[in-house]
Every structure is written in structure tokens, then in C-alpha cells.
Amino acid sequence: MENNLHLSVSPHIRSKITTQRIMLDVIIALLPALIAGTVIFGIRALLITAVCIFTCVAGEFVFNVITKKQQTVKDLSAVVTGLLLALNVPANIPVWQCVIGSLFAIIVVKCVFGGIGCNIVNPAITARVFMIIAFGAMAKAAFPVNVDGVSGATPLADLQQGVKTEILDLFLGRIGGSIGETSKLALLLGGIYLLARKVITWQIPVTFIGTVFVMSFLLDGLSLLNALYWILSGGLFIGAFFMATDYVTSPSTAWGKVIFGVGAGLLTAIIRFYGNYPEGVSFAILFMNILNPYIENATQRKLFGGEVK
């Protein structure tokens, strides 16, 4: 007879999916953007990425040690934060700014609020906003290494001045900007990978980009070509696929995601057309992050047969 068997509450089998695997998928999905960024902006892009990832992982590790919390670095979420932040800054940024930005993301935005799953805003996007305000990080954006870069402004800033880059350059990323945000092709590949792996769903990226497209069409001369310029410019793709879809800071139901995506799209368009900053995506996502608990509350799934008769 078999004795002392293990007792536990059902279910006795679990799916193979783990937090670590999800984070690994996000990292894999960001690799095309990192490769594109390195090709476009040179080897310094890799250095910046390494610094950001190292600082984030080390920051979380040390924080957990000091506060005597369970060590969480092996879930790879700190790597994702570091990688996303790196892809959101220009390649010519000073290394010390990267270190401070990374520490801000991981310590102030994530760890202090209780670590993974407890942050109320997305660490990478918040750190990017912090760096824009503190260092003017986006103002002197890097330019592709193989192009004579004279102008200091990104295509989005140019666009506000009425100057237009070739649409193919916008799509492939042969333009100035942050390391990972310029190549829409690479971001689209990563986004499709995440959709195929069911890490994210279509609602946020499609409604976010779709809303910006429609708003730009309406606000910029009813021109489809202009609207296309607007969605291919700036950080919209990286934001819509990788930052706005962050589980913790976005709604979990399908309708919640639609509201979140449309809201972020509207805010992005409004900031782009009427604001002082050329970059609306970061502010829009940050703002929607803060609204998230309310959206979540308002879009709960209906309970089956739960209505009182």
C-alpha cells in the first residue's frame, strides 16, 4: 500500500505557461527592434541596452536583498523593463542618464510599489517621461549612422513643421529617434509574434493605432497619406504593442482594452496636434495607466446566471 501521498487542492495539472515564459516571449519579440536599432544607430545602441538591462536587474536584486523580500529577478520582468527603456531612448544619450533612468524605473516605479504585479504605472514609460522632463532626453535624438545628420529634430517634430520624410524610411526606421522605436517593420514582427503566442490580444494595439490614424486623418487635412505619416512616426508602434499592453497597468477584459486603446489614441492625437511636446504616446499611456483601475472596474465581465431574480 502507498502511504503519505501528496495532498493538494485541485486542479492537479497546470498549463505550461509561466510568468518567466511570458517575459521571455516579450524579450524575443523585442529582439527585431533591438537589431534594427543597432543597424540604424550603430553599436552604441547595444551598449545603452546592456547598461539599462544590467541596471534594472541589479537594482531589483539589491532592493530585494536590502528589504529582505523574495528574490524575483529570475522572472525576467526586470530584463523586460531595462530592454524597453533602452529601446525608448536615443543611442547618443549619456550613459549616466541611462543608469538614473533605469534606477527610477525599477526602484521608484516598480519595487517601491511592491514589485511585479503591483506597480500602478508602466515602469519603462514612466522612466522615459521622467527622462524627457529631467534631461530633455528626446530633444537631441540620435540620427542613423549612415546618413548625414544635421538637423536635431525627430521626424515627428519635423512633421509638426510640415516637413515629410519618405514613408518607406519611416516604415523601415531609417530616421532619427529612439533606438527601438524607429523601425515599424521590426516592431510589427515582434507584435505579431506576441499575438501569435497569445501573450497579448489585438484590442489595445489595433484600437490605439486605429484611433490615432482616424484622428490624424480628421485633424490633418483629411488626407490618408498624412494619417499614415502620423501613425508611422514617433513611438506609437512600440507604445501600442509593447507598453500599453503591459498586463499590470492595462485592463484585463476585452472591452476594457478597447476603451484603454481608444483613450490612449485620442490623448496621443490631442497632445500631438495641440500640445507642446511632439511625443504624445508616452503621456497618453501614462495617463491611461492611472485611469486603468476605473476602466477595469467599469468593464467587469457579466456573471453567468448571477443576476438576482
Next chain:
Amino acid sequence: MAFFLKGVHVPHRKNTAGFKGVKLPAPKQVAIPTSMHIGAPAKVVVSVGDEVKIGTLIAEQSGVVSSNVYSSVSGKVVKIEDMLLSSGKSAPAIMIESDGEMAIDENVKPPVINSAEDLLEAIRLSGVVGLGGAGFPTYVKFGANKPVKIQELIINGAECEPYITSDSVTMVEKSNEIGYALSVLTSFFEIDRVIIGIEKNKPDAIKAMKKLENDKIKVRVLPSVYPQGGEKVLVYHLTGKKIPLGKLPIDVGCVVCNSTTVATIGTYLLTGMPLVEKCITVDGDAVKTPQNVIAPIGCALQEVFDFCGGFTKPVAKVIYGGPMMGISVPDTSVPVLKMTNAILAFSEKLNKEADPTACIKCGSCLNHCPFGINPVAIAASLKNNDLEGLKKAGAQLCMECGCCAFVCPAKRPIVQNNKLAKQKLQQANAKGGK
């Protein structure tokens, strides 16, 4: 019916599909608990030293919601003592030493059915309870004292749990019994139509049941999505009717019976043999020869495993039922029960569970819940002792199907949390709310 409810794709692992049930030889001893159903334990009507045969009444139903218990072997009652059951409660169990003859009691003869009341009494005497796992006395479902009017009699042949094939094997091997039971049920009870629901991964069972189709009886093939066999899920998918919280299927005009339950009623109507043996799936990675076994109720699990060649690896966990909702047991001396449809033995490889990590609010749990329950909100409300929050999140609706915990990437103990939440709500209700 508008949409299918949500659920998960669990691995099928139906290794024993198509295996006929092999009869277990007479066990040396059986231990038959008097509580193998929802409701009051049956009252013991034999004493130590009594001779019994297969089909001899050994414990009588006490109260309306209860069920008769019959001996599954011929031999002598050697001991009557309390046994700790997997529900955590304790009830008397009757130990019978088998004489190896497997002689049948003289009183076992087909019942005479002339009216609906006769049929109801026959179902009561058959000792049949919900064999899908719940163990609710079947005659109570049909009205207890007075037969109920039924719009849809639903035969649950979904068998959505991994591993288990005993229901589909029964549908194939006992299709005559099922057919006979359905013809008697439909001629004496007021039943508008009978729907047999089967998941599409069981072609043999579908074929066998299709032969029973007539103008009243219809087979419906369902997608293989867990928990297709959940009562509320099945009723909704087959009829479009939603069973409100706290109500029974009969409140929307339905009665749901497991396919094996109906087969057992058929056996009783044809032969007078009450529920004394069960076709059970024996599987799991530690079992040498997984197969379907017809075992006497009360037989120790160890004997059934031994009959299947014993274990090839050290056993870490043994489960009554399927891996999604089954109950793990402390040792293999526990008996086969009326509602046991499978026993699984897992080695450490399948038993090993990853440590839970922090919730990442991915929403997988709530997006896979068939009933739209929000386990994330339940966990938060539990922490804050917020009863209103628990209700709003739908804790009281949870059927513990385990879809949420199955998909959770952080491997959190969600079902455990939900159970705790339900208990808190029940306690609060018992105290008169607030």
C-alpha cells in the same frame, strides 16, 4: 443559444479510450462507506457476523436526500467502524470479508413498473446517485415523492476531464441499458425531450448513442472544451437556459443525469441489480497498464492498481476522479465509491508543482472562467475581508472547475482562494449577513 461559454483546452490524455471494462476478480475484503452521496449517511441495517450477498441491502436511506447502500460481494460482515472520507467528514463503513463466490442475493429481480410512482421508487431502490462525481441522489432529481415535469432530460456524456474514458466506454458497452432506461423514463415521466450531450472527441460513444435517436431523443455533439460537462455549462450549451445562482436545473425545466447514471438505472430496471460496481478508468504515469476496470464498490484502490500491473514508478499522488476536479487521497487503502469514475496515480514528475509567484494581473483567470468570475478581485477582497467585494467578483458562483488555476502563469492557488471565499460568504450568511 448565443455563444459558448469560455473554458480551457486541457490535454486529453485519453489513453484508455476504446478499452473495454475488464472485470476485477473478487476482492478479499471490501469497505463500503454509508456516505457515498450528498445528504445524510445511510443507516446501517446489518450487524457484524451477518451473511450478505451481492445486492443485499446493508445500509438504508435516512431522510429524503440520502441513498441505499448494497453489498458488492458475497461474504460476512466483519466490522462496522467510522471511516474518514475525502470530504473531511467521518461516517460508518461496513467491512465485508468476501467468500470469493460472488453469489447474488435472491431478492435481486427486475422491478415491476406500472406507474410513474413505481419508476420513481425503482430509481430510489437502485441506490443510484449522480455518478458524474457530485453524488446527488438521482430519485430526488426526478422529484423525490412526486415525479416532476421535465422539459429537457439531459444526458451528460461530455466527459471533459483528461484521462477519464469510463463514461464513453459505458455508453458503448451499455447502450442497451441506456436505451432501455430512456424508453422507460420517457414513457412514465412527463419528459418533452431527451438530449444526449457528448464531446466530439468520443466518436465511438457518439455512434453508439446515435442509434438510440428517435423523435424524442437527440444526440448533440459538443466541442471538446473543458468544463463542457459542468452542469450549468452543459444546460446552457444544449438548451440556451441559464440556471440562476442558487437554483437547480429543474428550476429551468431540466434534469441532468450522467450517462453512467442512466446506464445504472437501465441495469436495475432490466435485472434488479442495484449499484454495486463501477467501471473506472485507471491511469496516470505511475500505472503499469492503464485500462478500464469494473470494480466492486468498497474495493481498496490498491487492489485495483495491483490488477493493472501495479506501479512502475514511485507514486507521489493518487486522485479520485480527473486531474481538474479530482480529490487527492492520503493513501491507497481508500475504497472505490459509487461516484468514483477514475483513479489516477501520478509519479513525482506529474505531481511536482511550481511555487506560486506574484500575480501579474494578466487576466487569464477571469478571461477563461465560464461564469465570468474575477479571481483577482476575489483575492484582493479576501485580503481586505470585503464580503461585498467577494459577491461582486462572483465568488458564490464558483464551481471549482479549475480553469483559472490551470491557465495561471504565476501558478497561484486560485481554486483554494475561491473555496475560502465561498466559505466566508456562507459563514456570513449563516450569521445573518452583515
